[in-house]
Amino acid sequence: MTPLRKNLLIVTVLLAAVMELIDATIVNVALSHMSGNLGATLEDTSWVVTSYSIANVIIIPITSFLTAKFGRRNYYITSILIFTICSIMCGSATDIWTLVFFRFVQGLGGGALLSVSQAVIFEQFPREKQATAGAIFGIGVFIGPTIGPTLGGYIVDHYSWPWIFFVNVPVGILAIISCYKLLTEPAIKPVVKKIDWTGILLLAVGIGTLQTVLERGETEDWFATAYIAWFTVIAVVSLTAFVIWELKISNPVVDLGVLRSKTLSIAAVLTFITGVGLYSSIFITPVIAQRLLGFTPLQTGLMMLPGALLAVLALVFSGKIMQRGLSPVFIVAAGYISFIYFNWHMAHMSLDASEGYISTTLIFRSVGMAFLAVPLTTLAVSSLQPKDIPQGAALNNMMRQLGGSFGIAVINTYYTRRTAVHRTDLVSNITIENPEVTERINNAVHYFQSKGAGFFEAKAQAIGLLNAQVVKQTSMLSYLDAFFFLGGLFVITMPLLLFVRTKKRAMANVVISDH
Known part of the structure; x- marks a missing residue:
């Protein structure tokens, strides 16, 4: 050629x-x-x-x-x-x-x-x-x-x-x-x-039913709904059968035998959590920006651009320092810390947050993503024999995708639950005995009357406005809880890095085998 x-x-x-x-x-x-x-x-x-x-x-x-x-x-x-x-x-x-x-x-x-x-x-x-x-x-x-x-x-x-x-x-x-x-x-x-068609079928059925349970369980009142209960049983049976089957046959679609490596097992857990954080954060951030803060889709996209561009530089940097002998454990730790800071900062956001505030915070997410991309794969295969590296890398990549799909489902469920809690807390303070509530409604009534509405119409509009504000505050508080929850997952799993022992292996060999 x-x-x-x-x-x-x-x-x-x-x-x-x-x-x-x-x-x-x-x-x-x-x-x-x-x-x-x-x-x-x-x-x-x-x-x-x-x-x-x-x-x-x-x-x-x-x-x-x-x-x-x-x-x-x-x-x-x-x-x-x-x-x-x-x-x-x-x-x-x-x-x-x-x-x-x-x-x-x-x-x-x-x-x-x-x-x-x-x-x-x-x-x-x-x-x-x-x-x-x-x-x-x-x-x-x-x-x-x-x-x-x-x-x-x-x-x-x-x-x-x-x-x-x-x-x-x-x-x-x-x-x-x-x-x-x-x-x-x-x-x-x-x-x-x-x-391994049997393995593929069991994996597809198990993941599909579990995903449906996670997505629809909260809305359908969990096991009070027949199909949610049945899907839960099917998911547990299918995934259990999948693990047993894959360990039993000679040509499994996913070679779970490589998980005998403690380093790969730990890396797979960290990669799963990384997938949860990556996909969930990029899912809820645009929703907050557009639905609650009033940003346009273009503003939202541009808000994410600086961090994403810096991530390219961070990717090159992480590759170079690994080639010079720095253990991927330290780079993964830095990525985790960056993600934890991102979630902590987003969890303290308000409805007055500016584009600059969110854009600056997203830089930590993007840099964290860059520090986790290649080093986690390198860590995953660092203790494997050359013949097992492709399977280890494939399994690790699959865990990232699984984390992403499950993460969005879990965050939606968590958001729904926290919304119910926050709405109850806020509504319990909205009573006619509360002078601030009465003053706010009266001010709104006067405003709508000045625009030509009758008294009863103005009062209905004032109550509707107050309810809209409650919904907005409830949504914001719930999303902030979601960021706090994501940060907590990273904090809880980060100590697993203390149990990792890596062997020195040429970066080039890892990169070649990864595909």
Whole structure:
């Protein structure tokens, strides 16, 4: 392959990977618009995010099998085609559950784009320049989350939310044409192994039912609703059977045997919590900014941009200091501390918070994300034998996606519970005996009367205004509790780093094996 064709191929697969990552974050700034336009609650609309993550969790473990079975070129092009067609269907959806369905299928198509793109990029560089390949792919991976919210905000402000999906179409078509012309099969073709369909089915059923229980349990009064009770039983049975089955067979879809490594087990827990923090924080921050603080989608996206750009520098920095011999444990600890500070700071926000306050605070989230991205994967595989590194890295990546999908569900449930508590506390102080309440209502009545309303109409409007303020305060207090809860998860799990013992291993070897 000529240098020109190599460079075009690198740009193409990197563009496809960035497109997939943009779609993972671009919807966050549009959730409020989707919710209002489709007549859905925010809890239902959150499935637009979680269904995509669940699909990724299901498809990532079997990507290597599908690549070997159908050929890398065919599978990769088909995945882009599925992703592009589903982008059209998502943008054309007229109800929330149609959107969620095609978003799930889109996630199945997008699952191949990251891992296959990474493998293709590494193939274009000799072994001694694998670090360069890792840097190119790493920076590309950060471009997606960086421009996703900003691009989404611009599109929603100037066009409409369906265009956050339609924008994928020309990119997808160009990627398909380019891959058809440039992409070839790897020099060493992978061996086609017998696929563990039973394991995949148990994993899909277990995750799907558990996710439904977490998402809908609070709304449906938990086990008082028959299907929630049944789904709980199915989730427990399926996931238990999945673990037993995967430990029993010779070619498991997820090799749980590698968890015998204490370091990998600890890294998997930390990665799961990281997924919870990453996806939950990027889910609720735009909701607060738009629904409670009155920011536009574009303002929200721009607010996230400085931190995301600094994250690229932090990613390069963390890679360099690891290559110089610093243990990933210290970098992960720094990332955790940065996340804890971010959540603590957000938990003390008020309804008067400015764009600058939130934007500055988000820098700590973004830097924390950069310090956790590569070091956690490095930590996860640091104690494994070379033959087990791919399985360890895949399992670790799966834990991050699981943490993300579960995190959003748990935060929604936690928010709902705290909303009920805070509303009760606030309403208990709103009585006619309270002089401040009486004064506020009277002032509002006089204001509405000055605008032409009659006394009874003005009083009804005044009470409605007071109720709206209670709802706003209740929501804000509940979201602040959510940030405090997320920070608590990081505080509780951070001491696990004290039990990690790492072996010195060349960073290049870890990067090569990660794909």
